[in-house]
Amino acid sequence: MTELGIYLHVPFCTMRCDYCAFVTYTGLDELHQRYVDAACAQLRADQARVGRAATSLYLGGGTPSKLTPTQVAQLVEAATLVEGAEVSMECNPEDVTVERLEGYVSAGVTRCSFGIQSTAPHVLKSLGRRHGTGALSDVAHAAAQVGLTSWSIDLIYGAVGERPEDFDRCLDEVLSLELPPPHLSAYALTVEPGTPLAKKVALHPDDDVQADRYEVLTRRLTDADYEFEEISNWSKPGHHCRHHRTYWSGGDYLGIGAGAHGHLDGHRFWNLADPQGYITAIERGSSPIEGEEHLDPATRRFELASLMLRTSMGIPPSWLDADPVLDGLLEHHGERVLLSPRGRMLANVVAQHLVV
Numbered sequence: 233m234t235e236l237g238i239y240l241h242v243p244f245c246t247m248r249c250d251y252c253a254f255v256t257y258t259g260l261d262e263l264h265q266r267y268v269d270a271a272c273a274q275l276r277a278d279q280a281r282v283g284r285a286a287t288s289l290y291l292g293g294g295t296p297s298k299l300t301p302t303q304v305a306q307l308v309e310a311a312t313l314v315e316g317a318e319v320s321m322e323c324n325p326e327d328v329t330v331e332r333l334e335g336y337v338s339a340g341v342t343r344c345s346f347g348i349q350s351t352a353p354h355v356l357k358s359l360g361r362r363h364g365t366g367a368l369s370d371v372a373h374a375a376a377q378v379g380l381t382s383w384s385i386d387l388i389y390g391a392v393g394e395r396p397e398d399f400d401r402c403l404d405e406v407l408s409l410e411l412p413p414p415h416l417s418a419y420a421l422t423v424e425p426g427t428p429l430a431k432k433v434a435l436h437p438d439d440d441v442q443a444d445r446y447e448v449l450t451r452r453l454t455d456a457d458y459e460f461e462e463i464s465n466w467s468k469p470g471h472h473c474r475h476h477r478t479y480w481s482g483g484d485y486l487g488i489g490a491g492a493h494g495h496l497d498g499h500r501f502w503n504l505a506d507p508q509g510y511i512t513a514i515e516r517g518s519s520p521i522e523g524e525e526h527l528d529p530a531t532r533r534f535e536l537a538s539l540m541l542r543t544s545m546g547i548p549p550s551w552l553d554a555d556p557v558l559d560g561l562l563e564h565h566g567e568r569v570l571l572s573p574r575g576r577m578l579a580n581v582v583a584q585h586l587v588v
């Protein structure tokens with residue numbers, strides 16, 4: 233089956249986190265229903281144009297869990313999906329109750345990703361997150377209650393003020409849950425230009441500290457039988473994210489909603505980022521596409537190699553030159569070469585040696 237993903241962006245948040253550079257807006261709650269209607273209209277039109285059922289639908293944000301289960305059901309119903317398609321949804325922990333999660337699962341959601349970030353109160357505070365430290369056990373409990381077997385948590389490491397023992401304890405709490413998350417994403421805190429964090433130089437993370445955290449993370453997750461999936465993603469067998477694999481293997485995906493990006497066979501396109509502008513375009517019957525580009529074959533090959541290099545798929549050894557600087561950064565697995573644990577921290581250096 234040829235994979236086709238649908239990425240649907242929900243650009244609403246209750247408040248803006250200092251480090252966030254995503255397309256998202258606060259204070260637009262009154263737009264939610266018109267936005268859902270507009271996204272459904274774009275989704276139906278775009279899918280009719282490509283004429284293919286989707287293998288995954290991913291509701292990302294922003295905060296998709298600001299939408300009601302009824303609105304999520306409306307979005308899922310607008311998509312034409314293959315039998316057994318993955319329907320993923322990002323949720324903020326503070327929105328999660330058993331009833332609400334049950335509503336999302338009834339709407340067709342098969343996989344949730346919860347933005348836990350940390351279990352240390354002072355780290356959450358420095359990240360500007362609102363949820364409490366009980367969020368991890370609450371979402372794990374809710375997922376078990378509603379029978380959600382595939383779910384994930386996001387962690388952020390390396391914030392100023394996070395001590396080694398805070399990160400260790402956070403991993404202890406995750407891994408000692410009665411039912412630990414079958415999938416885990418962990419990202420080094422990055423300073424994105426234009427964010428409030430960019431202006432707070434004293435809160436900028438330290439590269440060496442982040443490298444130390446990554447080493448701990450890799451060791452702890454490997455010891456707990458998580459499989460390496462991508463530089464920032466690990467999963468238990470059978471719980472990888474199908475939608476992300478479509479991205480990482482250069483596959484096709486539609487981009488639905490304000491600021492969403494899509495890709496079809498080397499053609500990349502993206503929508504208007506302003507939700508009001510996006511809704512107005514759809515309501516007037518005009519295209520919400522703001523820009524597009526066609527990737528030439530060389531660029532496409534390089535981008536695909538750079539993406540695959542970061543994953544457990546790896547790349548053929550012939551796609552890299554034989555520079556001694558790569559010693560220790562690679563592991564050979566049969567016909568493929570993968571980043572070693574140390575190489576994962578220096579993926580950009582390795583990518584400079586691609587010869588595709």
Ligand code: SF4
Pocket residue numbers: 244245246247248249252253254256293294295324
């Ligand atoms: S909740 Fe997520 S999308 Fe919203 S502002 Fe915070 S980091 Fe950004």
